[in-house]
Amino acid sequence: MSHLRGFYLLVAAALLLPLIFPDNYYVTVVGVTAALHAILAVSLNLLMGYAGQISLGHAGFFGIGAYASAILTTRYGWNPWPAMLFGLVLTGVVAFTLGRPILRLKGHYLAMATLGLGIIINILLVQTGSLTGGPDGLGGIPTLSLFGWAVDSDLRWYTVIVSVLLAVVWLVLNIINSRSGRALRALHGSEVAAEMMGINTTTTKTGVFVLAALIASLAGSLFAHQQAFVSPDSFSFFFSIELVTMVVLGGMASTYGAIMGAIILTFLPELLVVFEDFEVLIFGAILMSMMIFLPQGLFVGMQKLWRRVATEESRRGAA
Amino acid sequence: MALLEVHGLSKSFGGVTAIADLDFGVPEGQVYSVIGPNGAGKTTLFNMLCGIYSPDEGSIRFLDREIIGRLPHQVAELGVSRTFQNLQMFFNMSVLDNVKVGCHLRTRGRIWSNALRLPGTRREEKQAERWAREAILFCGLDDYLESHADALPYGVLKRLEIARALAASPRLLLMDEPAAGLNDTETKQMRSLIRQISGTGITVLLVEHNMGLVMDVSDRILVIDYGSRLAEGPPEAIQNDPRVIEAYLGGEIEYAV
Numbered sequence: 001m002s003h004l005r006g007f008y009l010l011v012a013a014a015l016l017l018p019l020i021f022p023d024n025y026y027v028t029v030v031g032v033t034a035a036l037h038a039i040l041a042v043s044l045n046l047l048m049g050y051a052g053q054i055s056l057g058h059a060g061f062f063g064i065g066a067y068a069s070a071i072l073t074t075r076y077g078w079n080p081w082p083a084m085l086f087g088l089v090l091t092g093v094v095a096f097t098l099g100r101p102i103l104r105l106k107g108h109y110l111a112m113a114t115l116g117l118g119i120i121i122n123i124l125l126v127q128t129g130s131l132t133g134g135p136d137g138l139g140g141i142p143t144l145s146l147f148g149w150a151v152d153s154d155l156r157w158y159t160v161i162v163s164v165l166l167a168v169v170w171l172v173l174n175i176i177n178s179r180s181g182r183a184l185r186a187l188h189g190s191e192v193a194a195e196m197m198g199i200n201t202t203t204t205k206t207g208v209f210v211l212a213a214l215i216a217s218l219a220g221s222l223f224a225h226q227q228a229f230v231s232p233d234s235f236s237f238f239f240s241i242e243l244v245t246m247v248v249l250g251g252m253a254s255t256y257g258a259i260m261g262a263i264i265l266t267f268l269p270e271l272l273v274v275f276e277d278f279e280v281l282i283f284g285a286i287l288m289s290m291m292i293f294l295p296q297g298l299f300v301g302m303q304k305l306w307r308r309v310a311t312e313e314s315r316r317g318a319a
Numbered sequence: 320m321a322l323l324e325v326h327g328l329s330k331s332f333g334g335v336t337a338i339a340d341l342d343f344g345v346p347e348g349q350v351y352s353v354i355g356p357n358g359a360g361k362t363t364l365f366n367m368l369c370g371i372y373s374p375d376e377g378s379i380r381f382l383d384r385e386i387i388g389r390l391p392h393q394v395a396e397l398g399v400s401r402t403f404q405n406l407q408m409f410f411n412m413s414v415l416d417n418v419k420v421g422c423h424l425r426t427r428g429r430i431w432s433n434a435l436r437l438p439g440t441r442r443e444e445k446q447a448e449r450w451a452r453e454a455i456l457f458c459g460l461d462d463y464l465e466s467h468a469d470a471l472p473y474g475v476l477k478r479l480e481i482a483r484a485l486a487a488s489p490r491l492l493l494m495d496e497p498a499a500g501l502n503d504t505e506t507k508q509m510r511s512l513i514r515q516i517s518g519t520g521i522t523v524l525l526v527e528h529n530m531g532l533v534m535d536v537s538d539r540i541l542v543i544d545y546g547s548r549l550a551e552g553p554p555e556a557i558q559n560d561p562r563v564i565e566a567y568l569g570g571e572i573e574y575a576v
Contacts (some may be wrong), residue, residue, distance in 0.1 A: 171434040178433035178440055179426050179447070182412070186420045189409030195391035195486060196369060196401050198424035207430065253411060 004176040006256055007170060014162045018155060026153035026270070034221055034266035035158075035165045041246040041258040042165075042172055043215035048244070049252035051208045052175060052188030053103060054111045057118025058243050061123055061213040063235030064091045065107055065220025070138045071131055071229045080144050084221040088214055095213035096206060118240045125232040144225045157226050164222060165259075172255055182188040184208055185253070230248025233243065249290060249299025260299045320383070322347040322522050323368070323491060328377035330363055330546075338374070338546040345491070346523055349538035350517050352525040360546040361526045362404060363497050368403050368524070370394040381491065396424060400489035401496075401575040402480040404496045414460060414479060417468055419449040421486025426448065439491060451486050458482040458512060474505040480499040481512065491522045498529045510536060534558060542566070 021027045044058045068087030072078040078086075102113045125132050132138060144151045144160065151160050175181045183204050186194040191201050224230050242265060250261025268286065274278045294301030320474040321344030328341040337360045345351040352362050366372040368379060370391040386394055400421075409417050428445045433440050453463060458478045463471060468479065477497060484492055497513070498506045506529060513536045517523055527533050533540065535556045542549040542563050551561045557563055 063390075174436045174440075175430060177426045177432045177438075178444060179423065180430040180433045182416055182420050183423060185412050185416070186409050189411050190407040192371065193403065193407035193409065193483075194390070194420070195396055196407075197420050197483065198395035199420075200390075200392045211430070275487050 002171070005171055005174055007166075010169065010256070010259070012165055014166060016160055022155065026267070028158045029269060030270050032154070032158050032161050034263045036226075036258045037163045037243075037246060037262035037266050038224055039161075039165050039168050039219040040216055040243050041250070041262040042148040042255055043212040043219075044243050045247045045250075045255060045258035046172055046175075046184070046215075046250070047208050047212040049254065049258065050188060051184040051205065052183065053169060053205060054107075054114065055208065055209075055212070056111050056115040056237070056240050056244065057121070057238070058114075058212070058216055059235045059239040060121035061095065061216040062220040062223070062239070063121055063232070064094065065217030066224040066230045066235065067132055067138075067220075068217075069127075069221040070141050071227075073142055074138060074140055075131070080221075080225055084218070087217050087221050091213050091217035092210055095210045099206045099209040099213075100202070103202075103209060108150055115237070115240075119237055122232055122236050127236065132232070135232060137229055137233075139229040141224050141226065141228045141230070144222075150194055151225070155294050161222055161226070164218070169255060169259070175253065189255075245287070248299055249287065251300025251303075254297070254300050254303075257297050257299030258265040261297070264298070278318060320447055321345055322382065323524070324380045325368075325379075326378045326380075327381065328367065329362075330360075330367060330374045336546050338367070338543075340549060340562060341377070341543065343541050343551060345522060345549065346539070347490075347522050348520055349568065350513065350523045350525060352527060352533045352537040352540045353543060354527065354533055354540060355543040355549070359543045361543065362495065363546075364543070365401070365493055365526060368394075368493060369399055369463040370564070375462055387503035389495050390494070395487065398490035399493065400487045400491075402477075402484050402495055402497060404475075406476050406480060406500065408468050408476055408479065412468055414455065414463045414466050414468060414471070415448075415451055418454050418482050418486045421449050421454065421483040422447040422450050424487055450488075451558050454482040454486040455524060457485060459508070474501055477501065477505075477509070478512065481516075483522075485516065489521060492516060494523060494525045494527075497525070498527055498532050506532060555566070 015028050017031065040058065040062060044055065047053050047055055065087040068090055069083045072083035072086060073080055091317060096115060100119065102110065105113050126135050131229050151157055183194065183199045186197065186199055187201055187204055195201055223234070247258050248259035248261070249264060250257030250259065268283055269279065272282055275282050290298060296304065325341060325343050329336070331339045331486060341364070355361055363372065367374050368386065370386060370389050370393065373387060381397055381399060382401055386397070393486050395470055409420060412420070426447055428440045428443050455464060459479055460475065460482055463475060468476070471479065474535065480507040481494070481497065494513070498509050501509060510532055513523060513525070525533065525537065538556050539552065540554055540557045541551045542557060544566045549566055550557055556564070
């Protein structure tokens with residue numbers, strides 16, 4: 001199917017990388033973090049890029065998933081899988097009950113409300129110390145195991161998290177190129193016209209908010225088991241902003257753009273370490289110039305450039 | 320019985336009366352036009368007919384079901400579709416996808432079946448594509464099929480809005496100033512498009528300022544002024560009605576201060 005052409009490339013790259021570079025730090029360690037970030041960016045992009053509903057609190061749902069897994073497995077001795085499921089249910093309930101009133105807001109007001117939501121979740125994680133371990137975090141989280149196959153090496157974590165990423169991307173691409181996805185994009189284009197075409201904008205907004213939150217929660221659970229340790233810092237307001245940056249950097253309303261944004265924002269700091277004190281400065285300068293020269297985002301911008309070059313080539317060929 | 324029946328409809332914003340005790344009926348299969356000077360309440364009327372505003376008083380019955388109290392998407396479910404005076408395009412989508420959104424109510428696929436690309440979804444996608452292409456062809460937009468909506472000229476967008484509305488296969492199509500901003504050639508095309516739409520049996524309710532167009536395509540015309548009915552009848556009767564001429568050309572203007 002045509003809308004999955006890029007997806008097969010992604011699958012090929014994901015398979016080939018660890019085969020060509022086994023035990024490479026950038027593939028099996030940084031690569032796993034990038035894949036985890038990509039899951040989050042793709043889910044946020046569904047909400048922000050496609051449906052046009054900004055969220056500055058996405059890290060909150062990531063945190064709910066992570067802490068549900070961490071607390072239930074360490075303090076209550078649950079098996080990781082039901083703990084993960086519990087995290088998803090909890091996230092779903094929170095996102096549904098808060099999403100309905102919050103999503104009545106638009107633009108800056110929606111940004112403010114989601115910002116507040118993310119901060120509240122973060123404060124709860126810090127303040128309920130007896131449960132969450134407070135600012136010190138919670139360690140000793142057991143690893144996942146699938147029918148006796150324990151996920152206990154970098155390469156195995158790569159397999160698990162990249163597989164989840166590919167599954168999420170496949171689902172999201174299918175949604176975008178179907179009736180429900182068109183409803184999301186219509187919502188972004190014109191709410192009143194979407195309503196007149198029979199789209200219930202209220203339930204559609206709540207639905208995509210819950211879906212994005214669920215994907216983030218799943219990523220959170222995986223993160224907790226992979227790191228074996230969680231602390232509130234990983235789910236702060238700053239991380240929410242970083243996720244928004246990934247989406248905008250790659251290009252809004254492009255799933256591949258979100259993945260690209262996640263990869264760049266994960267790798268760039270790693271590569272800039274050589275500049276030591278100037279690392280953050282150069283990082284900021286790169287982000288700024290990317291947005292100045294490709295304001296539609298890296299992936300979307302390059303796509304358009306490529307298309308323009310291609311049409312000019314064909315025109316010249318015809319002449 | 321008329322397809323759409325409006326009785327005792329009133330709406331005011333703050334102290335300003337937009338529509339006052341309005342009665343009219345749109346017979347099935349006709350092109351019914353609503354005209355009136357600027358600020359007469361035409362757009363307010365339209366917004367009440369499709370559930371965007373709720374009136375202070377009165378009733379709007381479509382196919383003998385009450386529209387008041389329903390949300391716009393619920394009104395759309397009854398078989399009402401519309402176009403907008405100021406374009407409400409999905410500029411983030413292609414022409415084909417814009418029109419496919421129009422097929423929303425004719426398909427049922429839920430998000431999980433869409434996400435897993437189940438056979439039902441595949442079937443529906445093909446069906447939606449067929450319907451959308453039909454509507455695009457009908458409105459003469461086949462050249463723009465794959466174009467992005469934000470790259471199209473105004474006149475094309477006006478027809479694209481109609482194609483999107485037609486893809487919903489409505490019983491009643493509300494058209495809010497379809498010829499506004501169009502040049503002579505485009506207006507002529509719009510005239511024949513409205514006739515074609517009416518020819519398929521869809522009832523058209525038209526709000527338009529271009530009198531030539533209105534007189535040409537309408538079966539009946541309702542003239543409103545200050546939110547109330549000034550005259551109603553076939554085009555010939557309206558053209559010769561002294562009250563209408565006065566309202567439009569001024570006569571002795573009395574400003575309500």
